[in-house]
Amino acid sequence: GVLALPMATMLLRSLRDREGWTxxxxxxxxxxxxxxxPVPVWTAIRNSLVVALEATAIALVLGTLVSLVVSRRPxxxxxxxxxxxxxxxxxxxxxxxxxxxxxxxLITLNRPPLDLRSSMLLIPVAQAIVAxxxxxxxILPVLRAIDPRQREAAATxxxxxxxxxxxVDGPFLVRxxxxxxxxxxxxxxxxxxxxxxxxxxxxxxxxxxxxxLIGRPGEANFGAxxxxxxxLATLTAVVMLxxxxxxxxxxxxL
Numbered sequence: 001g002v003l004a005l006p007m008a009t010m011l012l013r014s015l016r017d018r019e020g021w022t023x024x025x026x027x028x029x030x031x032x033x034x035x036x037x038p039v040p041v042w043t044a045i046r047n048s049l050v051v052a053l054e055a056t057a058i059a060l061v062l063g064t065l066v067s068l069v070v071s072r073r074p075x076x077x078x079x080x081x082x083x084x085x086x087x088x089x090x091x092x093x094x095x096x097x098x099x100x101x102x103x104x105x106l107i108t109l110n111r112p113p114l115d116l117r118s119s120m121l122l123i124p125v126a127q128a129i130v131a132x133x134x135x136x137x138x139i140l141p142v143l144r145a146i147d148p149r150q151r152e153a154a155a156t157x158x159x160x161x162x163x164x165x166x167x168v169d170g171p172f173l174v175r176x177x178x179x180x181x182x183x184x185x186x187x188x189x190x191x192x193x194x195x196x197x198x199x200x201x202x203x204x205x206x207x208x209x210x211x212x213l214i215g216r217p218g219e220a221n222f223g224a225x226x227x228x229x230x231x232l233a234t235l236t237a238v239v240m241l242x243x244x245x246x247x248x249x250x251x252x253x254l
Contacts, residue, residue: 014227025223033213036224037209054128058124060180069083073148087140091136099197105198106197106198123194130194131187134183134187143172154168183243186239195208
């Protein structure tokens with residue numbers, strides 16, 4: 001009820017104005033809402049989808065590499081402590097506000113050779129860092145479920161490290177990628193903290209547009225913010241449903 005009631009209220013209010021039921025709030029998404037925005041809301045939705053796809057790709061690559069390293073079980077106690085420290089380091093974005101991440105990127109990547117202030121990669125990279133812990137936590141349990149003796153048996157039979165990775169770890173890794181991709185994309189679509197520092201005026205994302213609309217007076221702005229919020233919630237729900245569909249049934253049994 002705590003989750004469903006606010007969502008239902010937002011949906012109902014997005015379909016009403018002073019005169020009754022209407023779709024006008026959704027029609028205004030194709031405009032700049034009375035010049036309250038630099039671009040139409042649908043353009044911001046497209047920007048969010050493009051950025052989310054880029055951030056998901058970056059987070060999946062980094063998360064897979066981190067998970068493959070951290071999932072190993074070395075016999076050396078010092079190596080085990082090192083892997084635990086590495087795991088904890090990549091979980092830091094969960095304990096640090098996304099606002100801090102965005103502000104840190106803004107003041108760090110602002111001079112050559114890493115001046116990314118005008119680069120379109122800055123926002124996807126920041127959102128990928130925010131989503132990275134969720135990706136690792138989706139993939140890591142799957143890889144840790146692998147019996148180390150399977151890798152040892154493959155190596156004994158003559159398989160090299162790359163073939164062991166492909167034939168032993170690969171099938172397990174695929175099982176966790178669908179859900180990891182869903183978490184990464186859903187996180188990117190709704191991310192506001194870091195993006196609020198980094199988004200350019202001419203390329204805002206949907207959460208940034210919603211915040212700007214809420215901050216301006218007027219029924220049209222508020223109605224457009226409600227409609228945009230419903231669209232954002234729908235997109236996020238669709239992404240997670242697709243991720244669950246793509247995940248093999250065996251993944252839930254590990």
